[in-house]
Amino acid sequence: MPKCHMQKLYQLGHKAQGVDTHVWYNPLDLFSGDEGRIQRAVDALLDDWTHGSGYLHIFVDGSRMPFGEVQKHIPWLKVPRLLSWRITQILTENQHLLHTLAHQQQRLDPYDIEGIAQLWHARTGKTLNSTPVEELPRITLADYAFVAANSGPVVSSDKDMHYVMAAYLLAATLKDVTLFVPLDDVEGTPMYRASPIGVRIVDLDAKRPSKLCQHAVKDAAMSAFVHRLAPDYRCATHTSDTSDARIFPVLADMQHHRIRMHHDFKRALKGDDKYYTPSRFRDVSSQFDMDHFGVSKQHQSHGKLHVPKGSEIRHVKVHDTGTNFLAYFSKDVNEKKVSHAYVMFHGRNRDGDRYWSIMDRALKSAQKDNYPGTPKHAVVVAPQFFSAKLNEGQYSNSTLAWSDVNAWQSGSVAVHPEGTDVSSMDAVDALVDLFSNEKKYPNLKNLTLVGHGGGGQLMNRYATVGKDSSRKGIHIRYIVGDPSTSAYFTYHRPMTDKSIASPETCSSYNNWRYGFDTFPGTLHDSKEPHDYFKQYINRDVVNIVGLMDVLENGDQKCMALLQGGHKRRDRNLSWWRYINMLGRTNENLHGFPGNFSDLPDWSMHSNGIIKTRLTIVPHVKHNAEKVFGSKHGRSALFDHYDVDMGWRPDGWTYQAPKARIALQNKKASSASHPCSHVSLLAPLVFACVILVL
Numbered sequence: 001m002p003k004c005h006m007q008k009l010y011q012l013g014h015k016a017q018g019v020d021t022h023v024w025y026n027p028l029d030l031f032s033g034d035e036g037r038i039q040r041a042v043d044a045l046l047d048d049w050t051h052g053s054g055y056l057h058i059f060v061d062g063s064r065m066p067f068g069e070v071q072k073h074i075p076w077l078k079v080p081r082l083l084s085w086r087i088t089q090i091l092t093e094n095q096h097l098l099h100t101l102a103h104q105q106q107r108l109d110p111y112d113i114e115g116i117a118q119l120w121h122a123r124t125g126k127t128l129n130s131t132p133v134e135e136l137p138r139i140t141l142a143d144y145a146f147v148a149a150n151s152g153p154v155v156s157s158d159k160d161m162h163y164v165m166a167a168y169l170l171a172a173t174l175k176d177v178t179l180f181v182p183l184d185d186v187e188g189t190p191m192y193r194a195s196p197i198g199v200r201i202v203d204l205d206a207k208r209p210s211k212l213c214q215h216a217v218k219d220a221a222m223s224a225f226v227h228r229l230a231p232d233y234r235c236a237t238h239t240s241d242t243s244d245a246r247i248f249p250v251l252a253d254m255q256h257h258r259i260r261m262h263h264d265f266k267r268a269l270k271g272d273d274k275y276y277t278p279s280r281f282r283d284v285s286s287q288f289d290m291d292h293f294g295v296s297k298q299h300q301s302h303g304k305l306h307v308p309k310g311s312e313i314r315h316v317k318v319h320d321t322g323t324n325f326l327a328y329f330s331k332d333v334n335e336k337k338v339s340h341a342y343v344m345f346h347g348r349n350r351d352g353d354r355y356w357s358i359m360d361r362a363l364k365s366a367q368k369d370n371y372p373g374t375p376k377h378a379v380v381v382a383p384q385f386f387s388a389k390l391n392e393g394q395y396s397n398s399t400l401a402w403s404d405v406n407a408w409q410s411g412s413v414a415v416h417p418e419g420t421d422v423s424s425m426d427a428v429d430a431l432v433d434l435f436s437n438e439k440k441y442p443n444l445k446n447l448t449l450v451g452h453g454g455g456g457q458l459m460n461r462y463a464t465v466g467k468d469s470s471r472k473g474i475h476i477r478y479i480v481g482d483p484s485t486s487a488y489f490t491y492h493r494p495m496t497d498k499s500i501a502s503p504e505t506c507s508s509y510n511n512w513r514y515g516f517d518t519f520p521g522t523l524h525d526s527k528e529p530h531d532y533f534k535q536y537i538n539r540d541v542v543n544i545v546g547l548m549d550v551l552e553n554g555d556q557k558c559m560a561l562l563q564g565g566h567k568r569r570d571r572n573l574s575w576w577r578y579i580n581m582l583g584r585t586n587e588n589l590h591g592f593p594g595n596f597s598d599l600p601d602w603s604m605h606s607n608g609i610i611k612t613r614l615t616i617v618p619h620v621k622h623n624a625e626k627v628f629g630s631k632h633g634r635s636a637l638f639d640h641y642d643v644d645m646g647w648r649p650d651g652w653t654y655q656a657p658k659a660r661i662a663l664q665n666k667k668a669s670s671a672s673h674p675c676s677h678v679s680l681l682a683p684l685v686f687a688c689v690i691l692v693l
Contacts, residue, residue, distance in 0.1 A: 036403020591649020
């Protein structure tokens with residue numbers, strides 16, 4: 001990503017002077033974590049690099065070759081957007097690259113001296129090259145008004161504007177930085193599946209050691225790395241030019257922070273190579289399967305939506321954002337009598353109609369069997385989350401759609417309508433608000449949110465960061481079924497076998513969806529991880545796991561492997577150990593996997609008791625219908641108090657929860673648990689949200 005900030009400033013200058021540009025690059029897209037938005041940013045950059053500024057350089061056998069000349073020799077580069085797609089894949093597959101850049105970008109001073117000088121020149125025609133720093137004019141938000149005009153709904157407050165400008169002025173992050181992408185085989189692997197280790201970031205912009213000292217206070221790891229390179233160096237202010245600066249290549253595993261090297265450190269570096277270029281460049285077009293180009297065609301649908309018998313399609317508004325999502329609702333239901341709302345979210349196939357039918361049949365079956373807790377008056381709802389590409393034509397201008405068929409599972413922001421900042425978390429919030437509306441549902445008492453597989457991904461995180469009902473008297477239960485991963489509250493992980501995965505070689509292992517680094521917050525809230533832990537353990541959460549969910553499929557990235565290996569079951573059982581150890585409960589963890597050391601004591605949030613429960617369904621694999629069709633699944637869905645805990649390891653014995661500190665207030669020592677009645681909870685009448693893969 002060479003000189004992205006210069007491209008931004010170039011465009012800003014032309015916009016300020018009334019000159020139209022054919023592509024508008026927004027660096028917020030590059031750092032959004034959303035594949036569709038990253039693709040849009042890369043498209044814009046490549047367009048200018050290949051037709052204008054010339055910052056895209058391609059080397060063949062070590063020699064630079066113009067892009068047009070390269071296309072003559074490598075036919076696949078003539079395929080529209082193929083190079084853009086490849087770069088986007090590298091950035092999304094190896095998120096530690098963007099995470100490392102974003103991590104430093106967020107610490108960037110919005111009033112960066114070089115960026116301000118460029119912007120000031122674009123706005124006024126004046127130069128600031130000889131102006132002392134202390135005499136620089138104070139740039140205000142008013143000076144950036146034209147930026148807001150071109151940023152759409154991204155900018156809605158002063159805080160947004162400061163962040164946008166921090167992204168625009170990337171001098172401290174992407175100034176003179178080159179991302180080398182070897183379009184070649186890596187150990188016999190086709191180009192489009194190249195190993196991350198082939199990607200290098202090279203920093204051409206040297207900084208004085210005094211600049212590094214400023215970071216030393218903020219970043220101990222960077223400081224330690226500097227001292228390993230130059231043990232005799234001591235932070236001291238001195239001036240020096242940077243004419244003898246060295247290029248310092250950093251491997252893509254990002255074991256150390258990317259660092260700006262001054263020529264004072266060159267003796268500490270090994271090797272004499274000043275430049276790094278890919279050694280050779282080979283045509284791999286014959287190996288490229290065009291059927292796999294771009295996004296997956298999985299479950300593509302552009303026609304009229306199927307509406308199951310007994311249902312109707314409605315639009316659900318997401319607060320005052322001007323956006324909505326579609327949902328299937330039970331037809332001909334008296335909302336004034338409804339005491340339960342079952343809302344089933346589809347999985348990656350985006351077939352809300354099918355899952356409406358699944359939940360409708362499940363409810364009627366329970367009613368027929370007179371299963372305790374089954375409601376008499378209920379409504380079944382199944383939202384429909386669209387893919388922006390694979391469902392084009394099925395959604396309106398204001399309907400939410402995502403770039404990736406699975407993006408909604410992690411709570412990602414939609415890419416449609418363009419410029420929206422609404423996520424799938426916010427969509428679930430809208431459902432909570434809908435059922436909290438006393439005028440619409442005056443008799444609704446309880447809301448139970450349930451997810452399995454892909455839906456479990458969303459529900460596992462929503463149980464942590466989602467909002468409470470705004471209406472008193474509504475109880476929410478969260479049921480999380482067989483998710484691939486969880487959002488860990490700390491940097492600790494249960495996997496200690498470094499041959500499988502290691503934090504040292506997986507620098508993005510704590511990024512949001514796997515942890516809380518880079519967590520963007522939701523429309524309603526943003527807290528610290530320990531606050532979310534407190535919220536999570538004090539909610540009625542039931543984790544339900546298939547004992548035979550052991551296939552090594554689903555998420556197999558290093559971030560997921562660190563949570564307990566290749567199997568979903570082991571990751572979820574390790575999560576159970578983790579939250580109990582973090583809360584210092586007396587739960588019997590005999591036979592549960594996971595190895596945690598040095599966990600902090602967060603019992604101040606739990607007093608040794610958590611409301612979270614675990615149900616393990618024997619003989620069941622990764623199958624939502626069998627999980628919730630079992631007696632254990634029914635218990636989780638409909639039992640008011642005790643939930644059938646199912647399987648436990650050999651030698652395990654039940655231990656009643658016990659508060660660490662006896663309090664006069666009996667409420668402090670009460671908790672909902674699979675084997676203990678809870679006197680504090682009123683009889684539960686359920687409104688259920690099921691999210692199924």
